[in-house]
Amino acid sequence: MLENPAYALTDAARIQDLVTRHSWVTLVSHLPTGLVVSHAPILTEGDAARLTVVGHLARADAETHELGRHDVVVIVQGPHGYVTPDWYVGGPYVPTWNFVVCHLHGRPELLSADETYDVLSRTVDHYEQARPTPFRLGEVTDYARQLAPHTTGFRLAPSRIDAKAKLSQDKPLADQAGVLRGLDADAVHGNPELAATMRSYGVGR
DSSP states (O other): OOOOTTTBOOOHHHHHHHHHHOOEEEEEEEETTEEEEEEEEEEEESOGGGOEEEEEEEHHHHHHHTTTSSOEEEEEEEEEEEEOGGGOSSOOOOOEEEEEEEEEEEOOEEOOHHHHHHHHHHHHHHHHTTSSSOOOGGGGHHHHHHHGGGEEEEEEOOSEEEEEEESSTTSOHHHHHHHHHHHHHOTTTOOHHHHHHHHHTTTTO
16 A cells, blocks of 8 residues: 555554454455455454454355465455545645555464354354344354354454555645535535544544
């Protein structure tokens, strides 16, 4: 990913929050036969200073990636959206795209059968926790135990983290405010989630 000091995201707590909130990720392997790309849910472990993620893939997917034999990149896509020049006060400007993204590089560790089942159970708990009556994997233990061997769990302690937050922070305050108004209210390209993210990063102040 192209480095730009104006957009560099280095705050460990923000990176952990990004990965926790946007946990449906893209996993990329580069094999002698070419690129392999899959998608998977992950969970964060540890504190922000030592970010680690766990996840699972279908066993056939993991075998296609030759998971555990080489480095991979896990791409975490945060809020993003189109920005029209009509929202700016000054100019001239051209259209652009605002976004927050993180790349986790490293070699995954394959998990044991028991560890994989634990990851599956915790993943279900994570996504069910906000429901009034959360489903638990323990409700169907026998069936879940039959399916679990068809998955491969992994843990990734990244050897490198590249993160970027391109959120109009390099624009004059008046233009930042215009982008926020547009994202709040535009009928076509309104994006309140992106606007809220920009404000959380101090844009517009």
